[in-house]
Amino acid sequence: MGFFNFLTSDIAIDLGTANTLIIHNDKIVVDEPSIIAKDRTTNKVIAVGRQAQQMHEKTHDNIKTIRPLKDGVIADFHAAEEMIKGLIKMIDTRNRLFQPSHRMVICIPSGITEVEKRAVRDSAEHAGAKEVWMIQEPMAAAIGIGIDVEQPVGSMIIDIGGGTTEIAVIALSGIVCDQSIKTAGDVFNQDILDYMRRQHNLLIGERSAERIKIEVGAALTELEVTPPDFEVRGRDLMTGIPKVIKVTSSEIAIALDKSVAKIEEAVLKALEISPPELSADIYENGIHLTGGGALLRGLDKRLAAKTKLPIHIAEDPLRAVVRGTGAAIKNIQAFRSVLLT
Incomplete structure (x- = not known):
């Protein structure tokens, strides 16, 4: 049994439009831009992540850079697969005798379709995952900032990433109502x-x-x-x-005024469709802001003025989602109800 555990490796991936983060053994081991560079003639991958980002918009005819994700979902299936493989290789597996089989938990936007979900699962399986679980971004963000999602208490999360802004009201290990917009x-x-x-x-x-x-x-x-x-x-x-x-x-x-106004609209829409009992909880607990967009100066003040509610910026907004994903894979049984297959 110990030998089997030696060969199994759990990985949590926050597959973002702008950046991909990976947690392995409770540590963030990869934090790289979601981009790859390929040789046009041989179709081989030259660079992944930060190296490829440095080449972006500076390439000649023989090299092309690809961002495999657009609006939070996989736009280029093969490039996404190669990127996931390349990023997994960055995890230090030199001490291993055999190539480990990976159990993966991957983050997905809440507004994702079944077809897009299958693309994520297939990419992960082709990259070497034996078991693939998925978790919705707002749920992972809530877990990552320390909210007890199982409680019958409403929490509102706004996760502003690279491709999508996910707004969700969470209670009893589920998303009660959500808004997903492509303004991020x-x-x-x-x-x-x-x-x-x-x-x-x-x-x-x-x-x-x-x-x-x-x-x-x-x-x-x-x-x-x-x-x-x-x-x-x-x-x-x-x-x-x-x-x-x-x-x-x-x-x-x-x-940025018009785009920020669109996020404000989506937040008001999510508040509008929330059940009244959960609205009371949100009034008491405020709104939690995560993702890279949370770092935009004055955004919390602007949202607070619009909603008349307290806005809390997460301690490490960029890593809230991946931390929540890491917590989910560490204790799959406890978080089974929030994981999708």
Whole structure:
């Protein structure tokens, strides 16, 4: 029996549109961007994760970079499979005599279809998983931030990832009502890109837009603590010559305003369809904010003003989902009711 355990390896994966995180033996062992680089002629994978991210938008004709996930679901089946395989290889299995068989718990958006669910399962099985379980993102986020999901108490989670924003009211180990919208981190990047082109005649890439969002991204034009202006390098659309401009957080808040308003609408819709008894719990406990989007400056204040409810940002919002997934695989029997097959 001990030998069998030696050959079995449990892995928890938060398969995100922007980043993929893996927990193995209670530790986050992989935290890499969800991207791969392939050689067009041989079709071989050259790089996975951070290495591939550095090549993104800088490649020549022989190399292409692929982001296998779009809007929280697998858009390119083969690339997703190769990416999962490549990321699993990053886990240190050098001390093992044999290739271990993996039990995997993978995170999925709550609004996923059966076909998309099958794509996730098939990718995991082709990447070497013997058993595959799935858990919905808001549920994993709730477990990850320490909420006891089995209790008959309503908790509202807003998980803003790269591809989707998942809003769910959770009680008794289930999602009572949810809203899943495709306005999230990637859309924020696109908003910044469009704003720079429109306002400053400056053409920038996805990676630069992501940097701007991290450095000076905001949901409110007036912040208590304003980050310093950020230098943006790009190509001038009028002259075609590279140039540098400085942007402020209030400018980026204007650029992101419409997208943040869509998230506000979805939150109000979820509150509207919540059963009254759970609404009372939410009024008491407030709303929990997780995912990378939770780090957008002033977002909690803006949501609090809109909903008139307390907003709590998770301690480590980027890792809340993977921690919850890790807790689920560690104690599959206890969390059996929240896992999907």
